[in-house]
Amino acid sequence: MSSSKFPSIIETLKPNLIIYDGFQPWVATMASSCNIHAIMFCVCSTSNLAYFYHQFLYGSSSLPSFPFSSIYLHDYEIKKLDIQPIKPRDEKAFAYIILKSFEQSHNIVLLNTCREIEGKYIDYISTIGKKELIPIGPLICEVTIGEEEDWGTIQSWLDKKDQLSCVYVSFGSESFLSKQEIEEIAKGLELSKVNFIWTIKFPKGVNTTIEEMVPQGFLESTKWKGMVIEGWVPQSQILNHSSIGGFVTHCGWNSMLESMSFGIPIIAMPMNHDQPLNSRLVEELGIGVEILRGENGEIMKEEVAKGIKRVVEDKTRKQVNLKAMELSEKIKLKGEKAIDEGVKKEIEGKYIDYVSTIGNKELIPIGPLIREAIIGEEEDWGTIQSWLDKKDQLSCVYVSFGSESFLSKQEIEEIAKGLELSKVNFIWTIKFPKGVKTTIEEMVPQGFLESTKGKGMVIEGWAPQSLILNHSSIGGFITHCGWNSILESMSFGIPIIAMPINHDQPLNSRLVEELGIGVEILRGENGKIMKEEVAKGIRKVVEEKTRKQVSLKAIQLSEKRKLKGEKAIDEGVKKLLKLLC
Template sequence: MSCEQQRYKIFLFPWLAHGHISPFAELAKRLIHRNFHVFFCSTPVNLEPFRKSINDPSLEFVDLHVSSTELPEKYHTTKNLPTHLMSTLKTAIIESKETFRNILKTIKPDILVYDFMHPWASEMASEEGISSIIFYPCGAASTSCRFHYTIQPDMEFPFESLRFSETEQEKSEIINTGTNSDDSKVEFLRYFGWPSTSFIMINSSNKIEGKYISYLSEQVKKEVVPVGFLIQEPVAKSDDSVFLDWLSKKNTKSVVFVSFGSEYFLTKEETEEVALGLEISGVSFIWVVRFPVGEKVDLDDALPQGFQNRVGDRGMIVEGWAPQAKILMHSSVGGFLSHCGWNSILEAVTCRVPVIAMPKQLDQPMNSRLVAELEIGIEVRRDGEEFSREEIANAIKKVVVEEDGKQMARNVDKLSSEVRGNRDDEMNTTVSRLVQLAKGG
């Protein structure tokens, strides 16, 4: 019986960070268009914006009410969560497992697709007789790199472009600490679907990470199935016109867009180096400046004295939010100064914009190395351990002004077309594997 003849119920359970929830939401849209009935489960504060933007009878939102007296509901998400409360949130989610079990018992989905950050969810589904599949919203290069350096740190990583020294591994958190014992390695393997899931879904494409997808499959001894880029289509908002009107006055590929993601904040020193790097470069820019919620920071105080007056109309500085995808898609944008979060990399490729990489933590250093390997951008050279204004300026000019940048633009344009051309095939393969699983295969 085909997917068209029988409608399967699929239950999506992302981790509580925007970088995880966003690709899960895009996966939900693609699955309902392929005749699945989708249940999307998260905390109410995370689901609220999606309830407003996605209205389809084939998609049902399921509230997971976290059992915690220590965290108010607004903190049942990593967005705007004070750093010292992260462990409290993780504990609260684990303590809500029985609530999650009751949800599964009520809905009785054919398949649970769960985030690797929730390894216990698969075990719970298995106890209830429900098939489950793990989903990685991050890339295969960073995931295979992390797996390799954690499970077999004494062996050389086979891909030279992603090899890291021991110091670099520690600083970028490539290795999960405490995995020297056999027991801890078994625990680590739970984050790769061991022992319950038959394959791994990943937010990537063979056109950008084919060799890393194959290597990851070999490492974890499971098929790794790329679903294609799960990037949400930009939604038109009235506020967009401010940015688009400003961009329309600039020359083609002459502007650099600067954003470091929604959950990483520059230090005072880093903010100053980025500002002065932009000033020295002479390139026009849109810069999204963010500060942690609860910290009362005046934008004028955060930026170097006189900076805004000196750059004048060459720069647009906005605090908090900007329509990233809409800006990247504009013909005036020629570079993206980014922290290299995976979703930002996928948006850069989709929008055909070279990357100027300033990675800081988690998977960002690996993603930055991948950008350089694919020749769709460059990493800002560090001055010692930190990024300096001079190197930031040099990297911006290389990508946006100089001849090297024109070749990077051609490379990312070609790669974007290849990824887009392969998108339906990769999603269809994913759907076939899910249908097979739902049938008990």
């Protein structure tokens, strides 16, 4: 949106409140001239905001010094960014723009973060800035399978690699590397001997090719270990793939949030703007390592290789993987708490408090957001509903493993045999990977569909999960424990029969048992699904003595969540009304 068109938009819409991007401080100026309150949405990390606001208030040489020693700038970064001390009239500088937006925000600042990531910085800037800081993140693009035509090719390549054996290399859409930098990174990747997928972007109007920019012979020598792509790729889908064990990134805040949300360790190679301080945050949180540079900030192939190997191969791997997964789980769990408690600060607590203090704004977390069940949204719902209506209350289990977890023929057969052994009613949705030509009849045991036709319904593809879980006949949910599926199950008070596959799911499954809202289906020594354990898990939730206990726990959690959610909305509305009145 251009500033020239903005006054006419305000005149047409007549808003009471405007929320603006931190890189558009002119919005707040125009809103103020129209007597409209404007609130900043900070798109960079709160640690950056806290650091720069501290410099703005106190300067670089005077006391007090910035209280968090792990957040700092190298000499070459200070020289390159020209940000210390901050020049009060340097209106094009990154730091100046963000600070001007912060200063103009009316009492409150919204943050794309949470207390688990940046809590102390939130507290600090809240104190010295005298604003309330409200974390509402992390807000990231949802993984959408098939959104890109090229995803099939990328997925096929990744599927052939071992779990956690690859690094994804990307420097965002606005950081462009020189030929020398590209060559050093290429040599570093080759030296590391680690599988990689690397996306390279060139500035608009620059006529060159990947072949011209990488070292001669690089593409040939790495063709079995690497995939190099020019232009945009579906980053969320790549990071969500089980073969990805590390992310070589410029540390743009959105890329960091995606990596943290998926539990992927970061190999940091910051370029400019907020990225150097974001990189220090990575090391402070213990979720990755920073690639060291030369005295003048030059990229060195040996350090690139060393950084990659530390995350993907060396002893550091276990530590950073664990930290990354723990943070990923905290983000998800605290996201649920955030919606329960409304405007409480959750993921980046220290940074929220810090920037709220020094910036004198309020920051408010609002996640997680769960899609409501919408009656009639699917043409097939009538058929499913009719089938469920004929079953007794709480007598059925719903079986689904999400949109990205695909089972082998052997696994499908064991689950089918387990369902048959349990003698419990079921509705089972089975999905196959894109491009795989097969049918349900070919994948389930011979005679299964015939022998269970009175007790079971098997559907290929997508089904309206919220509507199914909300039906009175559903007494249990066999799930891979994807976080959204768990949230839906908890919201509807449905006990969970956990069968985790990968990513965050095993830990989610442990959480289910800790909360007492379900059971986990035991597996064999090598993770094999066993029909007897499938049947046992189902019966524990739907038929046996355990049923009463887990059903009660699930319903209690559902009610607790709804009550707190309503209270949160009330509190949020009150704060906005107070602001507007």
